[in-house]
Amino acid sequence: MGGSKMIHGYAGRLLFVDLTSGAISEESPEEGFYRNCIGGTGLGAKILVDRMEPGASPLGPDNVLGFVTGPLTATGVYGGGRFMVTTKSPLTGGWADSNCGGTWGPELKNAGYDGVFFRGVSDHPVCLVIDAGKARLTDAAHLWGKDTYDTDDALQAELGGPGWKVACVGPAGERQSLLAGIVHEKGRIAARSGVGAVMGSKRLKAVAVRAAKGARVSVADKEGLKAVQKDYLEMIKASGFLTGLSAAGTGGSTAFLVSIGDCPTFNWSTTGTDSLPAAGDLDAGKMDTYKLKAYGCHTCPVRCGALVKIPDGPYASQDESHRPEYETLAALGATCGNTTQEAIIRANEICNRYGIDTMSVGSTIAFAMECY
Numbered sequence: 001m002g003g004s005k006m007i008h009g010y011a012g013r014l015l016f017v018d019l020t021s022g023a024i025s026e027e028s029p030e031e032g033f034y035r036n037c038i039g040g041t042g043l044g045a046k047i048l049v050d051r052m053e054p055g056a057s058p059l060g061p062d063n064v065l066g067f068v069t070g071p072l073t074a075t076g077v078y079g080g081g082r083f084m085v086t087t088k089s090p091l092t093g094g095w096a097d098s099n100c101g102g103t104w105g106p107e108l109k110n111a112g113y114d115g116v117f118f119r120g121v122s123d124h125p126v127c128l129v130i131d132a133g134k135a136r137l138t139d140a141a142h143l144w145g146k147d148t149y150d151t152d153d154a155l156q157a158e159l160g161g162p163g164w165k166v167a168c169v170g171p172a173g174e175r176q177s178l179l180a181g182i183v184h185e186k187g188r189i190a191a192r193s194g195v196g197a198v199m200g201s202k203r204l205k206a207v208a209v210r211a212a213k214g215a216r217v218s219v220a221d222k223e224g225l226k227a228v229q230k231d232y233l234e235m236i237k238a239s240g241f242l243t244g245l246s247a248a249g250t251g252g253s254t255a256f257l258v259s260i261g262d263c264p265t266f267n268w269s270t271t272g273t274d275s276l277p278a279a280g281d282l283d284a285g286k287m288d289t290y291k292l293k294a295y296g297c298h299t300c301p302v303r304c305g306a307l308v309k310i311p312d313g314p315y316a317s318q319d320e321s322h323r324p325e326y327e328t329l330a331a332l333g334a335t336c337g338n339t340t341q342e343a344i345i346r347a348n349e350i351c352n353r354y355g356i357d358t359m360s361v362g363s364t365i366a367f368a369m370e371c372y
């Protein structure tokens with residue numbers, strides 16, 4: 001792999017970090033590699049298949065953990081703000097890909113890398129810092145044990161200056177909980193498949209990235225892309241579904257989904273409004289009382305997220321937090337038979353701080369409630 005010419009839509013470089021030795025290296029794949037392995041999942045799968053022995057333990061040094069972007073990342077294409085975490089799952093023993101929104105993926109691409117892959121295990125906690133195409137490992141012993149909010153704040157203060165994007169594990173990942181995810185912007189989380197446990201097993205606390213000012217990935221036909229984007233923007237504005245998403249997020253129709261049997265109640269034992277008459281309280285639109293502002297991933301006009309804060313009471317927020325998504329409302333709410341939205345907002349904040357998947361936590365609690 002090496003010596004490729006730059007192709008549009010990609011930075012053209014992959015970063016490899018051996019956490020056992022501390023060695024950092026770069027490779028520039030041929031154009032054919034990119035064409036054959038499209039997207040974060042494609043690139044991640046190819047690297048894992050080529051470079052990981054069958055039978056590698058998911059929480060051992062031979063597992064490969066990738067943070068990978070796709071050809072649309074950072075191009076301005078709507079939805080192109082997301083990135084993929086790929087690895088061998090400690091939860092299933094199989095393939096893991098966990099998707100995350102926010103702004104981290106575009107920052108990585110604009111910082112000069114299409115993906116960064118880790119193998120090995122560090123003998124002490126470390127962070128990888130990628131600053132405008134240059135990467136270094138830094139000591140993170142003082143961050144170990146901190147939750148994801150405090151880790152993000154501490155790194156922003158230490159690294160200084162604007163523009164840093166942080167993806168990190170909290171205590172759940174450090175302790176290798178199989179439900180642990182990797183958290184970005186204190187609430188965007190690559191939550192599924194136990195990817196946070198893999199990061200914690202490598203003693204990798206965080207990856208902080210910052211692109212050079214004005215750095216942008218190249219696009220082959222900028223004017224053509226603008227024209228397509230313009231058409232899509234009109235479609236988005238005219239779409240009742242997408243304007244609903246903008247207003248209330250993915251959780252705006254939770255009660256409806258309970259009513260049609262799409263959203264389970266009481267540990268999947270029942271569904272339907274009769275099983276949970278107060279399901280209407282779970283609709284995210286009802287959280288507007290606590291809404292501080294709308295939130296969106298990189299260049300996404302839908303902006304389906306929001307930041308919320310409960311000022312006081314038994315479920316008072318520690319800080320502002322992301323409004324629970326539909327899956328969180330379903331897992332920590334309907335599946336547990338819980339319709340107290342304040343409790344779900346607070347539980348969501350706690351899970352995000354610990355860096356643990358709300359869907360798995362809610363499902364586990366619901367299972368325990370039925371058992372005991």
Ligand code: SF4
Pocket residue numbers: 079080081101102295296297300301302303304305
């Ligand atoms: S803001 Fe919402 S719709 Fe837009 S990319 Fe992020 S999660 Fe998707």
